[in-house]
Amino acid sequence: MAKPAITRVLVTGGAGFIGTHTVRRLLDQGRTVLVLDDLRHACGEPVPEPARLVTAELSSEEATAAIRKFQPEGVIHLAAQGGVSRSVRDPAGDARVNVVGTAAVARAAVDAGCRRLVFASSGGSIYGRARRLPSREGDREQPLSPYGAAKLACEGYLGMFRRTFGLSTCALRYSNVYGPYQDGTGEAGVVAISIHRLLAGEPPRVTGDGEQTRDFVFVGDVARANTIALDARTTGACNIATGRGTTVLEVVATLCRLAGQPGGPEHAPGRPGEVRHTHLAVERASRMLGWRAEVALADGLARTLVSFRERQGRQAGPGATAGG
Ligand SMILES: NC(=O)c1ccc[n+]([C@@H]2O[C@H](COP(=O)([O-])OP(=O)(O)OC[C@H]3O[C@@H](n4cnc5c(N)ncnc54)[C@H](O)[C@@H]3O)[C@@H](O)[C@H]2O)c1
DSSP states (O other), rough: OOOOOOOOOEETTTHHHHHHHHHHHHHHHOOOEEEOOOOTTTTTSSTTTOOOOOOTTTTTTTHHHHHHOOOSSEEEEOOOOOOHHHHHHHHEEEEEHIIIIIHHOOOOHHHHHHHHEEEEHHHHHHHSSSSSSSSSSTTTOOSHHHHHHHHHHHHHHHHHHHHHHHHHEEEEEEEEEEEEOOOOOSOHHHHHHHHHHHHHHHHHHHEEOOOOOOEEHHHHHHHHHHHHHHOOOOEEEOOOOOEEEEEEHHHHHHHHHHHTTTTTTTOOOOOOOOBOOOOOOOOOIIIOOOOOOOOHHHHHHHHHHHHHHHHHHHHHOOOOOOOO
């Protein structure tokens, strides 16, 4: 394998769901990795060795000092307050982490001589209720939540850091990411929540009629996009998705089948204001990054289920019986 162009990489949020997969990939490529994460929503897997962890809040003096000392050539900025509903309840708290934190990390990176910053943006929440699908990077941004507005604001900051400070920046607008280590106990992430319920012996829950569609992309594909974007020169926004919408009902039904749950899902009332359909165009990622999603949905769901089961087995400990 050719030596990557950028060898010293700071990963913020590297103890989280997407971060853990991204850090593993960077290490496999022979890069030196520093993880900055205050562990408020760590995924529970140890930070992969030999990456070093600095436990600090994004805009703290400790974080700034650690970035200056490490002198990253590149940053993959994943740390965020990721709850859309929480952002509605507390827009200022969301902005403190997602906007102020991003500005602080970008400034510290510039001061440390960093050349490249890849940012985890969000397609689903930036495009809002799209007039036409798939949503393209040039389409009008119409966020419906403080979380989406913060992601868009960050993209504005990144453009400024590029123009004013010469930092090469790229915002990857992920669609709905799923896979091993995702939190299944929160409010969002239908795959993880459904598996969590299935493993607890409960039927998964579908909100509304389940015919709403989402663009489900496997976390391994997203980690690969992050590392490709790090070495690329592409700037601006780039969707990272499969380009296909799948109904929530289909996803949940597939999980029930894979888990051997005969009853199927139960239905809960729909969420008022929820976007009905979303999926993202992937031509720019293909053209500019040479990236496309490779893991088919059924395969990704099966891998995720296996991983959740293994984890449950590990947590139950060696003394647990298969049925216990
Ligand atoms: N999961 C998805 O479907 C999805 C979709 C679109 C965009 N994104 C974005 O991708 C990124 C990673 O998402 P994820 O699903 O892995 O989230 P995650 O919550 O699993 O990981 C985020 C990590 O950041 C850390 N963190 C949060 N706030 C911090 C702070 N102020 N200081 C230091 N560390 C902090 C948490 O402890 C956690 O380890 C986020 O920016 C998220 O908004 C995720």
